[in-house]
Amino acid sequence: MENWDELSVTEQVLVRRAVNGTSPRGSATHVTAVLRWAGSPAVPRRRNASPAEESERVPELAAAVLRLVADGWLTVRRALSTRFVQEDGPAVTGTELERLVADPETWLLPRDERNDLPVLSLRATDEGRHRWKAAAYAPGVPATIHELELTEDEDRIRVCALEASGWLTGNWGVLADPPAESAGEELRAFVAAQIAPLVRFVRAGMIEVLHVPEPDAEGAVIPLKDLLDALCDRELRCDDRDDWGVGFTCILTESLSNALR
Structure with missing residues (x-):
């Protein structure tokens, strides 16, 4: 799965978030929005996903991130700040990674002002960034x-x-x-x-x-x-x-x- 075009829409969104060094929180809403504008019949035509729809997307997100880690696109790291992703922390791997990506709190934005949740970041590997850039800036790709x-x-x-x-x-x-x-x-x-x-x-x-x-x-x-x-x-x-x-x-x-x- 080294070719960008072989990635699912969900995987492409996660790689793009990893290029930006973004927290996985909010990814469920982001993926749902992209699927809606891509014309997916499974996504209702509205601006945001409902909390229930976000929760339903967690297994898909978990499986996608495990595939992307295994194929060298990105890593999941602990953030050194409780609120903002500012610097790389230690990588999360193995059974701990499997447990965290299966947890809805990893992917969903909290509905209150809780500050006690672990903060993670998605970080593109050098190879993942290279693969993304080759696709993002290929000849003929429309300007944003x-x-x-x-x-x-x-x-x-x-x-x-x-x-x-x-x-x-x-x-x-x-x-x-x-x-x-x-x-x-x-x-x-x-x-x-x-x-x-x-x-x-x-x-x-x-x-x-x-x-x-x-x-x-x-x-x-x-x-x-x-x-x-x-x-x-x-x-x-x-x-x-x-x-x-x-x-x-x-x-x-x-x-x-x-x-x-």
Whole structure:
């Protein structure tokens, strides 16, 4: 299993996290997001995995990391900090590794402020990093959104998608409200011009637009074909509401291309 293309999506995500020196915690959510954007029929179309779905993915993650360790892609190490992965600690091997990767607490983000859990890191080996880089920067691999030359308006959309608090519409949105008197084709022309930078990224699969009807509600994905109609709907935009967290937002997709890099 030395060829990147022979790795499963789950294994590719774990290698990429290991290249970054990331804690295994949160990997269940990350893998589920990448599978969703890859079109897996087993993954529901929503932004985050539920706690139950995360727990169900633990055996898959455990088996994947054991294969990757055995094939020289990565190591699992103890982190020297209780909160952040900053330096390499001693490698975890053998039966201890098998026990830890089978433990859901290794993979799931804690639901409270517990600080007594062991902190581990995924670290790519030199060979694993070499194999990843050969695939990530091979000729023809699409550039990520961070590598494109962007206009000021396009970069504003990119930053909005990158930030958890970023909104397209509403009092905190990066898109201006349409003129109050505009309607019909005039309104559509105004919104079409305004969302042109956004459309570029949605069409390329780099950004996903979601509509959130109420604070803390789950966002519904807006397909590209419905984007203009949706953003022309003043009621959906929630421009006249004072609530934070309603209306349209956008997020960077965890696409296979982004998972690779």
